[in-house]
Amino acid sequence: MGTENKVIRCKAAVAWEPGKPLSVEEVEVAPPKDHEVRIKIAASGVCHTDWTYLYDYEKGVKTRPFPLILGHEAAGVVESVGPGVTAVQPGDKVIPLFLPQCGECEFCLSPKTNLCFKNWSKTQHGVLADGTSRITCKGQQVYQFIGVSTFCEYTVVPEYNVAKIHRDAPLDKVCLLGCGVATGYGAALNVAKVERGSVCAVFGLGAIGLAAVMGCKAAGASRIIGVDINAEKHEIAKKFGVSEFVNPNDHSKPIQEVLVEMTSGGVDYSFECVGNITLMRAVFESCRVGWGTCVIVGWNETGSISLAPIDVLMGRTLKGTYFGGWKSVCSLPKLVEDYMSGRILLDEFVTHTLTLEETNHAFELMTNGKRFRTVIKM
Known part of the structure; x- marks a missing residue:
């Protein structure tokens, strides 16, 4: 050159x-x-x-x-x-x-x-x-x-x-x-390992959250609930696989209680895609007791999440992810080809x-x- x-x-x-x-x-x-x-x-x-x-x-x-x-x-x-x-x-x-x-x-x-x-x-x-x-x-x-x-x-x-x-x-x-799309998509596929027929909730429908929705859909989730305070995100979220939309501002009770009621006990997999410490606790509590898995995807280097031993002793799992679990150099070429073949948006x-x-x-x-x-x- x-x-x-x-x-x-x-x-x-x-x-x-x-x-x-x-x-x-x-x-x-x-x-x-x-x-x-x-x-x-x-x-x-x-x-x-x-x-x-x-x-x-x-x-x-x-x-x-x-x-x-x-x-x-x-x-x-x-x-x-x-x-x-x-x-x-x-x-x-x-x-x-x-x-x-x-x-x-x-x-x-x-x-x-x-x-x-x-x-x-x-x-x-x-x-x-x-x-x-x-x-x-x-x-x-x-x-x-x-x-x-x-x-x-x-x-x-x-x-x-x-x-x-x-x-x-x-x-x-x-x-x-x-960064963003690979992180959210991999959070569902590589880290949560969403199972076919499961119920998922994604909190925060920015690029990372929509990518997590896309991953849940690719894994065969039967129900994907999108959670965001911006009502304008509902329609575009449908394109990625959201089946239901919940705006916390439309409810008088905590959002985790809303989701537990909607799903008769809680979701199988939940994803925090905002990076908000307070929200992380709510996302964890939206998971079903016994086997629910919560994945923290949103980035935050400060603060802490307070959990009591009983929160995890009863079978819930709390996980985090960095770059969606992809081994970077060898995984990215395949993701590019998946896009070029129409498998991901x-x-x-x-x-x-x-x-x-x-x-x-x-x-x-x-x-x-x-x-x-x-x-x-x-």
């Missing part, structure tokens, strides 16, 4: 400090080092987690250093690779991943988990293996959000944080598999397509409930 081994100057939406709008700036993206890949980003979904780390101090934004380039749900094309990279080559279509899969650690070698902590502590603090970021602006290092940073026309990530995908995949759609999640300069507007759409997923096209 003529840029190999050279610094690339490009545009990025930079967060100079928490709580302040993003600023589109010219940045410099250094060439990849050993076992790193530089990617030309084509499209990036705007995830609620991006907003959280910019604006929501209560959920852990203080744990990320600034200045910072957000974005972690994207797809693009490999521009160049560093020494030792064998998995991908320039021109490959790829999805950069916030969750690595090194293929060598005890977690990667176990079928019991999708976690991998290769360089985890460093990427969580915005740097790569050598302790630095590959992006600078105005002579200052800019940190890479969870090691990725896709609100930038180019980024550099470790080779074990890259999934090579089908050459015909539409990048402005499959980018959603980099992606187009229906996209309500807005904006430019990099409009990223702040994407956050506004998110907070006023006017969108499911906004895609930023570079």
